[in-house]
Amino acid sequence: MDGFMNPQKNIGLKQPDKQWSFVESALVARHAPEVGPHPIHIKCPSCGKSITTRVEAETYSKTHFCAAALVMTIVCCPLACLVYLLDTWKRKHHYCTNCKNYLGTYDG
Numbered sequence: 001m002d003g004f005m006n007p008q009k010n011i012g013l014k015q016p017d018k019q020w021s022f023v024e025s026a027l028v029a030r031h032a033p034e035v036g037p038h039p040i041h042i043k044c045p046s047c048g049k050s051i052t053t054r055v056e057a058e059t060y061s062k063t064h065f066c067a068a069a070l071v072m073t074i075v076c077c078p079l080a081c082l083v084y085l086l087d088t089w090k091r092k093h094h095y096c097t098n099c100k101n102y103l104g105t106y107d108g
């Protein structure tokens, strides 16, 4: 039928759920402390005390990529093991030394 308009077609142009999730993620990102590869001195958002963060290093995809790149450039290079021994190419997780709360991650 010519001229027939579907009234449901114009409904739903606004999607408040998506807008709210964007606002919520922006607020979370704004309140997360910026962390680096070394311990930092901050006020813990959980317990409120001024602390120096405890840093734990973790291997992740970048660590494995660097090791693989060393092995591929120099065949059977024993230096590839150093990638796992050094903290340089590892992900750093920061925790509060008082309440053990997770504070943030640095990806190196």
Ligand SMILES: [Zn+2]
Residues within 6 Å of the ligand: 044, 045, 046, 047, 048, 049, 096, 097, 098, 099, 100, 101
């Ligand atoms: Zn704390």
